[in-house]
Amino acid sequence: MLKNRIFKRIFTNKTSLVGFSLVLFFALVALFAPLLAPVYNQNNPYQMPQKNYQIAPQPPSAQNWFGTTEQQYDLYYGVVWGTRLAFKVGVTVTFFAFLIGLFVGGTAAYFGGKTDETLMRLTDIVFAVPSLVLAMVIAAMLGPDIKNMMIALTAVAWPSYARLIRGDILSVKQRGYVTAARTLGARGPRILLRHILPNSIYPSVVVASLDIGYVVLTAASLSFLGLGAQAGTADWGQLIAMARNWVLGTAQNPFAYWYTVVAPGGAIFLFVLGWNLLGDAFRDILDPRQV
């Protein structure tokens, strides 16, 4: 029934359809990146090719479809492989953050009392600093690298899932069928794994997976600040950081280097837009008051 509702909502509502198509499009680009932009460096496909060592960006041409950015990095290659990197970062971070959140939230809700209090205060601590600031500080201390960036992002993302899952489990814990299972003599772990989790986890899974857009946005912010990907990596945030030196153009033509901002900026905008539109659709579906 839920499945029907999802399909109906997505395919009858225009904005949801746009969101779905955008996400699907980017997923295909990520999947077929090696075909769309042949790998340049076999050891590290995320390394962008450099045409030569000239500094100033070059406008779009037959050879470089989106033009080149600072130091002649090919923007088309950067955008295509940046899509793949965005999915890699978004999915990995969300997955691990969710796993940690599930463990912490589940433990807190199941044991209650002092355990609950301690774990929830721990989430308070992480919540006490804006997530971008905390991620920035952690990434800085670990050193600029994609892997460290993902660790920093995971470290700031899990508490919201822990809270979410804790709340869901606490509400399901009160239901009749849990009491029924308990009276029938089922033991703790069985109740948790067979009765509580399957009934409380799905909304959180959906919420978490829709956060991929937000995670990618934060990752791009870190790279933009020079605390994410290393120089030359096909990363949207870094491409935009490179464009920073060229936004003012030349004296004759202030928009001379527009493509250095628009190519990676457009990609990240459409990517996040797609996830946001999809997120709105799912929020409506999951909110029973809307039906």
Place this chain on the structure above:
Amino acid sequence: MLRYITRRLLLLPLVILGVTFLLFFLTQRLSPEMRASLYVKDPRQMGSLEEVIRRYGLRDSVFKQYGRWLGNVVRGDLGYSPSANMPVARAIKEYLPATIQLAFVTILLVVFFGVWFGSTSAVHKDGWQDIAARMVSVGGFSLPIFVLGLLLLMVFYGKLGWFSTGGYSFHTDMVIHGGSFKTYTGLLLLDAVLNGDWRVFGDVLSHLVLPSVTLCIGSFALMVRVMRSSMLEELNKDYVRTARAKGLPETAVVYKHAGKNAIIPVITLASIQFIRLLGGTVIVETIFDYPGIGRFGVLAAQQLDIAGILGFSLMVAVLFVIGNLLSDILYTAVDPRIRLD
């Protein structure tokens, strides 16, 4: 209510201790030589690093070192920041007012335009105004502020030359550091008014336009949504029908009757967003080279200036926690139906 506030106030130092310890623990990954900068008061001291390391026990256990750092913080000594080239405490005192000023101007923009777009959108539901406002709102959610910031720079600084980067112009710099300009609050806008110097006021304000427009986009998008749904809800209520039935003009019904109630969630949201903006200032201040605490934090992080990073995080955590508490309290003050416990 009072119990809730006391409980939160008691938890406040705990949370701040937790955050700083977490970060302090992370700094231990770096070599004692790098960490020595935390304790160096003067760059000239850098010559005798080994002595600094020994004197401050930088090879001691984390807990011992953390206790020592905390002791210094209590005495108002946050170490020396090489990236800002001044003691951290002075850097915070110098940069924080500029950021508060930026966040304040931004939140005014957010509330004003958010309420305007949101209520127009609700009044003309499904009309072109509604569709336009909703599109702006969805777009605003998805447009990263660093992309918007660069686009605005390109158009308004590069092409039109209306605004420039930084916190103020050279002329203003001369005036405010010239001696006759008195610093009352550290907030330049307010100080300019108190000094009666309108030229400085105008200059500082014009430097705030691009950063605050960029910073407001995400909160603005949220505000439009909240105002729209809140207004729609109010417009469907009985008292609005009564007001219409007794023949009041539509503008009075919408803005005097429904508007007053619809704005409640907006006020509380604004107080939360004001705190959230502090996170966004990190990027905006970097793009526009605005001399605020966010830019200070980014520079410290980029250059691994540990004293700067710790001082910055400590300050952001304090602001964030207090701000969240205040917005919770405001929540109950505006809407008595909400009870905290």
